[in-house]
Amino acid sequence: MNDAEKAREILAGYRASIDNIDAAVIHMLAERFRCTKAVGVLKATHGLPAADPAREAEQIARLRQLAHDAHLDPDFAEKFLNFVVKEVIRHHEQIAAENGA
Numbered sequence: 001m002n003d004a005e006k007a008r009e010i011l012a013g014y015r016a017s018i019d020n021i022d023a024a025v026i027h028m029l030a031e032r033f034r035c036t037k038a039v040g041v042l043k044a045t046h047g048l049p050a051a052d053p054a055r056e057a058e059q060i061a062r063l064r065q066l067a068h069d070a071h072l073d074p075d076f077a078e079k080f081l082n083f084v085v086k087e088v089i090r091h092h093e094q095i096a097a098e099n100g101a
Contacts, residue, residue, distance in 0.1 A: 032084070033088070040088075040095040044092070050092035051092070056085055060082075063078065064077060
């Protein structure tokens with residue numbers, strides 16, 4: 001086997017791992033949104049606000065520390081969490097509107 005063939009084989013292995021990780025991330029996000037939907041229903045049922053800025057700030061600080069500890073850019077982790085939280089809040093607002101809140 002020449003060097004290029006070895007490199008292609010190694011690349012295929014990395015890509016298979018990336019594909020598995022991507023699948024796991026999607027399944028984890030789906031589970032996260034299943035839980036946050038339940039939170040949204042609970043909030044709407046009890047007249048609680050869709051957003052919780054104090055909780056969001058705690059989560060950002062926690063995720064930034066986790067990212068730092070994992071040698072991942074904390075700014076990237078914060079951007080990712082902000083994206084997810086924005087979508088969660090949108091879902092909570094939609095649930096509240098559907099429940100007449």
